Amino acid sequence: MSIQLLKGCFDRGQDNRYCNPQNTDQEKVNKSMKTSPVRRHRLVKALGISVTLSLFAVVSGCATTPAAEPEGGGEITVQGAFSGAEADGLAAAVEAFNALGEGTVEIDSISAQQQREQIATSLSAPNPPDVLTWFAGKATRDFADEGLLLDLSDVWTESLSDFSPALRDLSTNSEGQQVFVPTQNYWWGIYYKKSEFEANGWEIPADWDSFLALLQEVKDSGQIPLGIPLGDSPWTASAWFDYLNSRINGGPSHLGLLAGDTSFDSPAVSDVMDAYADVLPYFDPDAAGVTFPQFTSDFAEGKTAMALMGAFWQAGLPEDTQSDLAFFQFPTIDPSIPVVEEAPTNGLLVSVNSDNPTLAKKFVAFVASPEGQALLLSSSTGALGTNPTTTRELSDLETQGLDMLQSAAQLTQFFNRDGGEALQPTADSALVRFFFAPGEVDQILVDWQAAAERARAL
Amino acid sequence: MVVVLVFLPLLVELLGVLLPAILGVGISLSRWNGLGSPEFVGFANYALMVEDPVFSVALGNTAIWLLLFGTFSYVLGLAVALLLQADRRGVGVYRTIIFLPVVFSSVVTALIWTSFFQPDGLVNWLLEALGLGEYARAWLGDPDTVLYAVVVAALWRQVGYVMVLFLAGLKSIDPHLIEAARVDGANAWQRLRFVVLPQLRNVNMVVISVIIIDALRSFDIVWGMTRGGPFNSSELLSTYMFVAAFGQRALGYGSAIGVVILVLALGFIITYLSRALREEKES
Numbered sequence: 001m002s003i004q005l006l007k008g009c010f011d012r013g014q015d016n017r018y019c020n021p022q023n024t025d026q027e028k029v030n031k032s033m034k035t036s037p038v039r040r041h042r043l044v045k046a047l048g049i050s051v052t053l054s055l056f057a058v059v060s061g062c063a064t065t066p067a068a069e070p071e072g073g074g075e076i077t078v079q080g081a082f083s084g085a086e087a088d089g090l091a092a093a094v095e096a097f098n099a100l101g102e103g104t105v106e107i108d109s110i111s112a113q114q115q116r117e118q119i120a121t122s123l124s125a126p127n128p129p130d131v132l133t134w135f136a137g138k139a140t141r142d143f144a145d146e147g148l149l150l151d152l153s154d155v156w157t158e159s160l161s162d163f164s165p166a167l168r169d170l171s172t173n174s175e176g177q178q179v180f181v182p183t184q185n186y187w188w189g190i191y192y193k194k195s196e197f198e199a200n201g202w203e204i205p206a207d208w209d210s211f212l213a214l215l216q217e218v219k220d221s222g223q224i225p226l227g228i229p230l231g232d233s234p235w236t237a238s239a240w241f242d243y244l245n246s247r248i249n250g251g252p253s254h255l256g257l258l259a260g261d262t263s264f265d266s267p268a269v270s271d272v273m274d275a276y277a278d279v280l281p282y283f284d285p286d287a288a289g290v291t292f293p294q295f296t297s298d299f300a301e302g303k304t305a306m307a308l309m310g311a312f313w314q315a316g317l318p319e320d321t322q323s324d325l326a327f328f329q330f331p332t333i334d335p336s337i338p339v340v341e342e343a344p345t346n347g348l349l350v351s352v353n354s355d356n357p358t359l360a361k362k363f364v365a366f367v368a369s370p371e372g373q374a375l376l377l378s379s380s381t382g383a384l385g386t387n388p389t390t391t392r393e394l395s396d397l398e399t400q401g402l403d404m405l406q407s408a409a410q411l412t413q414f415f416n417r418d419g420g421e422a423l424q425p426t427a428d429s430a431l432v433r434f435f436f437a438p439g440e441v442d443q444i445l446v447d448w449q450a451a452a453e454r455a456r457a458l
Numbered sequence: 459m460v461v462v463l464v465f466l467p468l469l470v471e472l473l474g475v476l477l478p479a480i481l482g483v484g485i486s487l488s489r490w491n492g493l494g495s496p497e498f499v500g501f502a503n504y505a506l507m508v509e510d511p512v513f514s515v516a517l518g519n520t521a522i523w524l525l526l527f528g529t530f531s532y533v534l535g536l537a538v539a540l541l542l543q544a545d546r547r548g549v550g551v552y553r554t555i556i557f558l559p560v561v562f563s564s565v566v567t568a569l570i571w572t573s574f575f576q577p578d579g580l581v582n583w584l585l586e587a588l589g590l591g592e593y594a595r596a597w598l599g600d601p602d603t604v605l606y607a608v609v610v611a612a613l614w615r616q617v618g619y620v621m622v623l624f625l626a627g628l629k630s631i632d633p634h635l636i637e638a639a640r641v642d643g644a645n646a647w648q649r650l651r652f653v654v655l656p657q658l659r660n661v662n663m664v665v666i667s668v669i670i671i672d673a674l675r676s677f678d679i680v681w682g683m684t685r686g687g688p689f690n691s692s693e694l695l696s697t698y699m700f701v702a703a704f705g706q707r708a709l710g711y712g713s714a715i716g717v718v719i720l721v722l723a724l725g726f727i728i729t730y731l732s733r734a735l736r737e738e739k740e741s
Contacts (some may be wrong), residue, residue, distance in 0.1 A: 031641070117704050120492035142491075230683055231571075231598055286577040288688040289599020294576050423708035429512070433689040436601065447511065454506060458708030 006096035018375075057251040064265075074356045075104045076130035076363060078348075081115035085315065085379040086184075090133070093375040097366050103359040105131075117168030123148040123351055131352040132364060136170045136345040137417030140180050143349070144173035150357055151177045152348040152364065160225075162388055166411050170345060181364045182386040183349035183376060185411075186311035188325030189240060195304060196223075197326075206330045209329040215282040218305045225282040229295035230435065234428035238415035239308050240279070241431060242342055244272045247333040251340035252411040253325075258419035260456055264430075264449040273445065275333065277438045287433060310344070311382030324396065329404055336411035345386065345419060375388060413442065422458060426451040479720070487715035496710065503714035513715070515690045516698040519605055520674070520722075523694055524607050527616065527673045532665065534684025535612065540650070540716050543628045544622070555624070557618040564615070568682025571611035572598065573685075598684055601691035604606055608692055612679045618671065627661030629653070665732050674723045695719050 013109060023359060028335065033077045080357050087109060094105045104301060108129060110118070115132075116157065123143055134140060143149050157176040163182070171180035197203075205211035218225040228236050245254040247362070249268050253419050256262055284304055296313070298304045302322040307313075308330065314322060332339070366372045373385035374392050384402050394402065405411065416424040430448035434441060486503055488496035507513050538556055538570070542549050559567065575582040575597040582594035597607040631654060639653045677696040686693040686701065695715055703712025 029625035118706070157599065157682070173722065229716075234685075286599055288601075289575070289596030289604075290579060291572055294573075422708060425701055425705055429689040449511070454510060455706055455708075457506065458702070458706055458711045 010225075034109050038269060074359055075106065076356050077106050077108050078133070078363070079108045079115065079129035079405045080133050081110055081112040081218045082133060083112070085129065085381070086376075086383070088374040088379050093372050094376055096371070096375055098407065100366075102362055103356070105359075105363055116128070119143075121190045123353075126353065127355075128351040128412050130356060130360045131348050131350055132259060133346060134180075134349050135413070135417050136180055136182055136347060137413035138420045139417050140171075141173065143381050144179045144418070148239065148352055149173070149179040150187070150352045151179060151362065152181060152350060153178045155181065155361050155365050155368075160368055160387075163386060164367075164388065166405075167345070167386055168413070171347070171412075176239055180347050180349050182345045183342045183367055183373060184347075184380075184383045184385055185345040185405070186383050187405055188243075188308065189329060189404070190306050190399070191299075191325060191327045192306045193302070193324045194326045195324050205331050208331050208333040210324070214277060220280055223302070224284045224298075224304045225281065225297050225306060227284050227290070227298050227307045228287045229289045229290050229292040230432055231291045231294070233292045233295075234432050235416065236309075237431035237435070238424070238427045239310075239342065240276060241272065242412060242415055242426065244275050244333070245269070245338035246274055246412065247337060248275060249261050250337045251412060254340070255418055258415065258423065259454070260384070262454075264452060265445045269445055270441070273278065273434065273438075273441045276434065277441070280435065280438055283435070285426065288435060310342075311384075312335060312396075314397070315380075315384040315417050327397065327400070331375040338405070340412055341405055341408035342414055343405050343408075343411040343416045345411075347382065347386070361453045419454075422455040423452060424454050471678070480559050482713050484715055485710055486717045488710045489582075490709045491707045492709055495732050505710045506711065507714055507718070510691050512693065512698060516693045516695050516715075517718075519693055520689075520695045523609065523676065524605070524670070524673045527612055527676070528666075530609075530618040531620050533670055534617045535625050535665070538617060538621045539628055540654075553621070556621055556721060556727050559615040560618045560622075562615070562704050564678040567611060567615055568679050571614070571679075574662060575607050592691060599688060601688045604684055604687045604692045608680050608683050608687075611683060613674060615679070616669075620669065623661060623668070623712035625633070627658045628660075631657045659734065659738060663731060666730055670730075671727045674719055679701045695722075 079095065080087065080088070082090055086321070094107055097105055115122075119132065119134070120143075122132070124146075140149070152171075157164075159179065160168075167182050168178070171178045171182060173179045194339060199218075202214055202217060205212075205214050213227045228240075230237060242254065245257065245268075248271055249257075251421065253262070253268065259266070261262070262268065284298070287295075295304075295307070298317055299307055300318050314325060329341075350357065350364060350365045354360050367376060368387060370385075370387050370389045370391050373387050373390060377385055377392060379382050381395065382398065382401075384394075384398060384405065414419055415427055419427075426448055429451065430444050434444050437444075486495060486499060487500060489499045489502070490496035511731045542553050542556075576582075577594075577599075581597060582735065585591055585594045593605065595605050635653050635657070636649060639649050675696060675699065676694060680692055680697050681700065684692045686697045690698075695718060699712050699715040699719065702708050702715060709721055
């Protein structure tokens with residue numbers, strides 16, 4: 001009420017005596033409000049009708065009629081959360097598939113963040129997208145356990161029989177059925193610039209001790225050895241944790257920790273944090289305030305020398321940095337432990353409520369085939385196809401990455417994909433706090449375990 | 459006919475506003491990850507909340523945020539409105555400049571201010587240029603300063619909004635009262651205290667309600683700048699609610715935090731409004 005009176009005063013200037021709240025003659029005000037009752041009446045009536053109409057429109061839009069199931073052919077929708085080069089690749093693969101004449105595929109593009117938030121509702125809706133791009137790991141296992149994913153075992157037996165056992169395990173649900181078709185993955189490594197290393201005579205470290213020696217050398221030369229964007233991407237700290245845990249305690253132990261079999265507040269994790277404390281002095285001291293773009297430009301400009309990053313990062317670097325780019329494998333700490341590499345895998349899953357499972361299966365088999373993967377990854381840098389037979393020409397870095405992944409004993413998926421989304425914020429908190437106060441490590445681990453238990457109870 | 463016209467908006471309000479709020483309270487009493495149906499757990503979420511250290515940090519930060527954001531946006535908004543209330547030539551330019559931040563998307567505001575606060579950003583550059591280089595630091599990276607840095611960015615936007623509300627209120631004051639006070643020998647400060655401020659009581663109700671709601675609702679600026687800051691240092695109840703509900707997919711727990719925000723907002727506003735209305739009734 002006040003706002004309307006005041007607004008009126010603002011328009012009409014100060015001489016309207018109704019603008020002074022203290023001198024308001026209530027009756028006169030009421031009368032002035034009633035001066036055009038007919039007009040007001042009509043306005044409200046129009047509003048009421050438009051509201052009712054829009055309500056009806058919304059309600060009728062929601063009522064969907066189930067489509068008849070076609071025999072082969074027909075149409076399916078792919079919900080793709082790719083951007084940039086990968087989105088172009090998916091479009092190319094879809095075009096090629098449509099040209100085969102077996103059916104029509106339509107792409108529904110959404111952002112990755114939006115898909116993460118909506119996928120639960122998308123899959124359980126009565127009219128879900130038929131095929132969705134998604135990640136392997138706990139992220140898929142959760143949906144599989146809820147029975148939302150179509151069994152794709154026949155696709156695996158027919159078309160994907162030569163895929164590696166590691167990938168097969170990754171795509172299997174708790175009942176032994178395959179529910180996921182992996183299409184691409186990428187590697188993680190410690191990136192550096194060749195020209196910098198050559199100019200300073202630095203050598204690629206073969207093991208942990210030589211890595212620490214290298215870090216000291218870089219620091220002595222005046223450059224910041226390691227960059228990390230903790231400002232807006234604290235999850236990058238989990239990469240260091242994942243690697244250190246896998247190198248010190250082994251892959252199965254690391255996955256067990258993330259699954260909740262062991263506690264964060266244990267001697268095994270303490271050892272990991274001790275090693276982490278060894279590298280802490282070599283990080284950018286301002287890292288907690290640095291955003292991802294800032295971190296990228298710091299590396300490109302030579303402010304930082306190295307960064308533990310995934311291959312997806314390559315595409316975001318400037319052209320001249322990309323041609324100067326190289327990476328080495330995270331150094332071995334304990335030679336007796338089989339090498340584990342992080343290889344977050346993306347792929348396709350099919351909704352169990354799909355109207356056209358036949359066409360959906362044909363489509364995912366096509367995308368996983370050598371031709372499909374060549375199209376999918378045609379403009380990507382830093383992504384590897386999962387099909388062992390590939391017709392793609394790989395760059396030097398991609399060849400190096402592929403060799404690294406193929407010689408690894410086990411592939412993990414990264415903290416949030418292995419441990420679940422609920423666990424990731426607990427790692428962010430604990431590891432960034434460790435960055436500020438490494439001396440409080442015992443309390444940090446106790447709090448981390450408590451937070452993990454709470455996250456699992458949610 | 460009148461009954462129908464009253465009933466329709468009421469229906470929209472009930473379905474669109476009240477029903478989701480009640481459903482939200484219902485979800486807060488359950489455990490739900492977005493898949494399948496919610497599982498009723500009574501007050502388990504609230505019990506978890508009491509023991510949750512992140513919740514206590516978020517609550518504390520929200521209290522600090524309410525205090526700083528509320529006080530400074532009120533005081534600065536009023537000050538700027540008093541300064542720019544006279545319709546002199548060119549005052550419209552200043553008013554527009556101060557109001558412009560309100561128009562910008564808050565995500566864009568967050569991105570720009572984040573770049574200002576970077577270790578080699580505008581703020582540190584200015585400090586060094588003024589010879590105060592020793593105060594330069596990673597504003598968003600230091601747990602001690604991050605909340606205050608984000609408040610500055612949020613205030614930059616809010617002051618313009620509060621200024622406009624106060625300008626409207628100041629325009630409504632009868633100039634005869636101020637003239638009379640000046641004739642009686644009151645100086646500027648006395649005029650402000652005894653004539654202008656009491657006349658602004660109606661606007662105060664609106665301004666303070668708006669400020670409280672905006673403070674408790676602040677999400678986009680904080681999320682855009684720090685996502686809750688170095689290990690929860692800039693975590694507010696609103697950002698924690700988002701993380702719990704959509705990051706950790708614990709929709710029951712997120713709803714419980716939402717209920718806490720609702721209770722806080724209602725508590726403040728109802729207390730304030732009932733006091734203010736009672737005062738107005740008496741006067």
